[in-house]
Amino acid sequence: MAADPALRAVRAVVFDVFGTVVDWRGGIVREGGALGAARGWEVDWPAFADAWRGRYQPSMERVRSGERPWVPLDVLHRESLDELLAEHGLGGAAEADRAALTLAWHRLDPWPDAVPGLLRLRRSRVIAPLSNGNVALLVDMARRAGLPWDLVLSAELVERYKPHREAYLSAPRLLALEPPQVLMVAAHVGDLVAARGCGLRTALVRRPDEWGPGGRAEEAGPDDGIDLVVDSFVELADALGA
Amino acid sequence: MAADPALRAVRAVVFDVFGTVVDWRGGIVREGGALGAARGWEVDWPAFADAWRGRYQPSMERVRSGERPWVPLDVLHRESLDELLAEHGLGGAAEADRAALTLAWHRLDPWPDAVPGLLRLRRSRVIAPLSNGNVALLVDMARRAGLPWDLVLSAELVERYKPHREAYLSAPRLLALEPPQVLMVAAHVGDLVAARGCGLRTALVRRPDEWGPGGRAEEAGPDDGIDLVVDSFVELADALGA
Numbered sequence: 001m002a003a004d005p006a007l008r009a010v011r012a013v014v015f016d017v018f019g020t021v022v023d024w025r026g027g028i029v030r031e032g033g034a035l036g037a038a039r040g041w042e043v044d045w046p047a048f049a050d051a052w053r054g055r056y057q058p059s060m061e062r063v064r065s066g067e068r069p070w071v072p073l074d075v076l077h078r079e080s081l082d083e084l085l086a087e088h089g090l091g092g093a094a095e096a097d098r099a100a101l102t103l104a105w106h107r108l109d110p111w112p113d114a115v116p117g118l119l120r121l122r123r124s125r126v127i128a129p130l131s132n133g134n135v136a137l138l139v140d141m142a143r144r145a146g147l148p149w150d151l152v153l154s155a156e157l158v159e160r161y162k163p164h165r166e167a168y169l170s171a172p173r174l175l176a177l178e179p180p181q182v183l184m185v186a187a188h189v190g191d192l193v194a195a196r197g198c199g200l201r202t203a204l205v206r207r208p209d210e211w212g213p214g215g216r217a218e219e220a221g222p223d224d225g226i227d228l229v230v231d232s233f234v235e236l237a238d239a240l241g242a
Numbered sequence: 243m244a245a246d247p248a249l250r251a252v253r254a255v256v257f258d259v260f261g262t263v264v265d266w267r268g269g270i271v272r273e274g275g276a277l278g279a280a281r282g283w284e285v286d287w288p289a290f291a292d293a294w295r296g297r298y299q300p301s302m303e304r305v306r307s308g309e310r311p312w313v314p315l316d317v318l319h320r321e322s323l324d325e326l327l328a329e330h331g332l333g334g335a336a337e338a339d340r341a342a343l344t345l346a347w348h349r350l351d352p353w354p355d356a357v358p359g360l361l362r363l364r365r366s367r368v369i370a371p372l373s374n375g376n377v378a379l380l381v382d383m384a385r386r387a388g389l390p391w392d393l394v395l396s397a398e399l400v401e402r403y404k405p406h407r408e409a410y411l412s413a414p415r416l417l418a419l420e421p422p423q424v425l426m427v428a429a430h431v432g433d434l435v436a437a438r439g440c441g442l443r444t445a446l447v448r449r450p451d452e453w454g455p456g457g458r459a460e461e462a463g464p465d466d467g468i469d470l471v472v473d474s475f476v477e478l479a480d481a482l483g484a
Contacts, residue, residue, distance in 0.1 A: 072418075135416040139393050157416075
């Protein structure tokens with residue numbers, strides 16, 4: 001059992017996905033590299049992956065602000081890809097290639113500790129993603145990577161991208177729990193601070209390789225109020241006594 | 243592979259749950275019987291189970307009609323239970339007993355073919371419940387019974403009870419599929435006729451024991467347009483070439 005009474009009370013653990021559960025950068029480099037080699041494209045794929053991810057928050061912000069109505073993340077990924085291809089002189093890329101590359105986000109590999117940790121956590125807690133990724137993306141990813149989710153939670157279910165409060169509060173609501181019975185896990189402090197503002201418990205998992213080898217993990221500050229900091233999902237399972 | 247081209251195109255299989263995947267009557271009799279014996283209640287539990295289930299459609303109809311706002315099925319089950327206990331002279335039953343008995347619907351056993359069939363289907367199709375049961379109920383049930391869902395779909399996600407069209411259409415929408423790529427499986431013809439009206443494919447599974455041993459399964463009529471009739475989920479997996 002977890003030593004901390006607040007963690008003992010946790011009945012469900014929900015996870016940010018991109019960067020927290022899976023290595024989005026490595027996956028995009030792998031998939032882009034394979035397609036680019038087949039097509040003879042000259043692209044710096046690590047830089048391309050970073051630029052694609054760099055459009056992630058701005059593209060969601062246009063939905064959050066109400067500038068445009070809800071669209072799932074697959075649509076935002078595709079729009080950002082089209083812009084990036086044009087900037088790279090690949091504006092003539094075929095429709096089928098664009099569609100296939102967009103689906104690379106469905107085929108990302110988990111960090112090595114993710115599945116072992118989730119399998120342990122699942123024995124005593126409900127586990128689910130709580131991602132801005134759309135449901136179809138998260139289902140495809142889980143089937144391919146063997147992520148043993150009990151259910152799939154997504155911003156798409158409430159049509160509000162994190163950090164909107166409704167996205168976080170959908171987890172306790174749909175699981176018939178109180179917010180402090182739900183632990184949000186992410187590699188990103190901003191995600192956790194927003195979750196905490198909704199009453200959820202929070203755990204930061206350090207992912208120093210999210211933006212490539214030799215990078216630095218985000219760290220919690222003293223005022224962030226994060227309940228737990230770990231280096232892997234296995235360490236998280238230990239901390240929860242799972 | 244499935245012989246029928248329409249079935250070959252099916253990418254996801256979604257299931258009605260009560261009576262189709264699990265034996266609600268046997269579960270309520272088991273759980274009610276155990277609690278009643280401990281409390282010394284004199285109750286005919288098979289009749290009690292039937293009466294409780296008998297209030298299911300009328301209780302949802304008050305939500306569907308707009309007479310009352312959305313409430314999850316756990317709330318409707320509890321209200322119906324309170325009425326039934328009063329009718330049985332058990333109006334003094336303790337709050338904890340009422341809460342525990344309501345959760346009996348989270349602890350129903352699958353029909354014997356359900357898990358073997360789902361494990362086969364899951365290899366080539368996305369599988370999910372598509373139930374009027376609320377998410378927490380479906381998650382608890384799946385964890386206890388080992389139902390290997392890829393995700394949990396529920397009327398609660400759209401706050402519209404079946405046979406509302408939004409409940410059925412949530413499946414292709416969230417899975418990024420066209421309606422004919424989704425197969426709805428149920429033991430109840432009405433559920434399937436409504437799903438077909440939304441463009442989904444349909445399979446009737448005969449469950450003659452739903453209302454007790456020696457009962458009769460619902461049968462498809464010539465005008466119902468049901469694509470497939472089977473006697474088990476294993477037979478369904480055979481038909482889909484899964």
